[in-house]
Amino acid sequence: MATAGKVIKCRAAVAWEPSKPLVMEEIEVAPPQAHEIRIKIVATGVCHTDLYHLFEGKHKDGFPCVLGHEGAGIVESVGSEVTKFNPGDKVIPLFISQCGQCRFCKSPKTNLCEKGWASDRYDVMSESDTRFTCKGKKVLQFMGTSTFSEYTVVNEIAVAKIHPSAPLDKVCLLGCGVATGYGAALNTAKVEPGSTCAVFGLGAVGLAAVMGCKNAGAKRIIAIDINPAKYEKAKVFGATEFVNPKDHNKPISQVLSEMTNGGVDFSLECVGSVAVMRSALESCVKGWGVSVLVGWTDMDDFAARPIQLIAGRTWKGSLFGGFKSKDGVPQLVNEYLEKKVKLDEFVTHNMTLDQVNDAIQLMKTGDCIRSVLSVSLQ
Ligand code: NAD
Ligand code: ZN
Numbered sequence: 259m260a261t262a263g264k265v266i267k268c269r270a271a272v273a274w275e276p277s278k279p280l281v282m283e284e285i286e287v288a289p290p291q292a293h294e295i296r297i298k299i300v301a302t303g304v305c306h307t308d309l310y311h312l313f314e315g316k317h318k319d320g321f322p323c324v325l326g327h328e329g330a331g332i333v334e335s336v337g338s339e340v341t342k343f344n345p346g347d348k349v350i351p352l353f354i355s356q357c358g359q360c361r362f363c364k365s366p367k368t369n370l371c372e373k374g375w376a377s378d379r380y381d382v383m384s385e386s387d388t389r390f391t392c393k394g395k396k397v398l399q400f401m402g403t404s405t406f407s408e409y410t411v412v413n414e415i416a417v418a419k420i421h422p423s424a425p426l427d428k429v430c431l432l433g434c435g436v437a438t439g440y441g442a443a444l445n446t447a448k449v450e451p452g453s454t455c456a457v458f459g460l461g462a463v464g465l466a467a468v469m470g471c472k473n474a475g476a477k478r479i480i481a482i483d484i485n486p487a488k489y490e491k492a493k494v495f496g497a498t499e500f501v502n503p504k505d506h507n508k509p510i511s512q513v514l515s516e517m518t519n520g521g522v523d524f525s526l527e528c529v530g531s532v533a534v535m536r537s538a539l540e541s542c543v544k545g546w547g548v549s550v551l552v553g554w555t556d557m558d559d560f561a562a563r564p565i566q567l568i569a570g571r572t573w574k575g576s577l578f579g580g581f582k583s584k585d586g587v588p589q590l591v592n593e594y595l596e597k598k599v600k601l602d603e604f605v606t607h608n609m610t611l612d613q614v615n616d617a618i619q620l621m622k623t624g625d626c627i628r629s630v631l632s633v634s635l636q
Pocket of ligand 2: 305306307308327328434435
């Protein structure tokens, strides 16, 4: 590769400050250091967590940054000590690392990893770890990945090598949204055959949770969203009933309780609202109901009455669907290739990186499931 060992100048969508449109800029991407991999990003999805950082979280010290964390690409070059990756490999950058050595990686109980960029915060990499510069200024890497850029640099503990025939404009969705929702149902909720489930929020994360409930053998899957335009898609993934909270003047937990003789066995919150988290918990049946937080928010405390848990409900959270990332993502890619996992059905818009602000707008208005942006030619 002619570019190996050199700084690459390429195009990226830079978020200079909170709540402002992203700006297409020429950035400089440093060569990978020891244990690092420089990736040419081919395709990326836009996930609500990108919008959260831009519009909702507003941590001023998280800017300027390059957003995007749901991408797929091809290895351009590798730093010293990297032995398991070669230029030309198809890869998915991972926002959760898997070093394989730390106490978390060694435990089957969690998919967290102590060595990754996210050990101290969950949004941007520290300035010393970022390999991006623009106009003489360091630009931060969002969620350790930054896929709204033609090239990015990621530590090898946060890169999954995937099947060479995988279509990158589809499997990119396994870098976040689909793996997250699907795994939340299978790995975290551990949905059981014959059970009744409720999924709150029918974006890509919620729809993937519906698919997980279905693949786990759930009998009833109640799909809940304030936007009824999402119900048709939810049916495709296996939802059996639909509820619009706006159609009812009583709490949604009461509606679900009446529909299910006391509440659902499993509920998944895929919105990112503490009020919905509470509703999802209260929609579970006493005795054994399990409610999983998947939606992302770190702004407000949540609340619930202790009796909810005392009466036997379990409230838990799920990061990246509980998948150990380097092991799980290549397997999910294979399951897609074997047609056990759907991906194409999530993609409602295909665009280019230059149209990233339009894609963000589509998600804001609820007019898409996933927009996939083509970033570089393969
Ligand atoms: P999205 O914006 O595409 O979907 C959210 C859906 O929730 C929309 O369909 C919206 O109409 C619906 N909604 C909004 N308010 C609602 C309410 N009160 N009741 C019912 N439905 C409501 O977002 P997405 O990309 O699917 O992401 C969903 C959430 O998951 C976000 O909070 C995101 O940040 C989070 N997330 C978490 C992880 C993780 O690892 N835990 C990973 C990725 C994304
Ligand atoms: Zn995401």
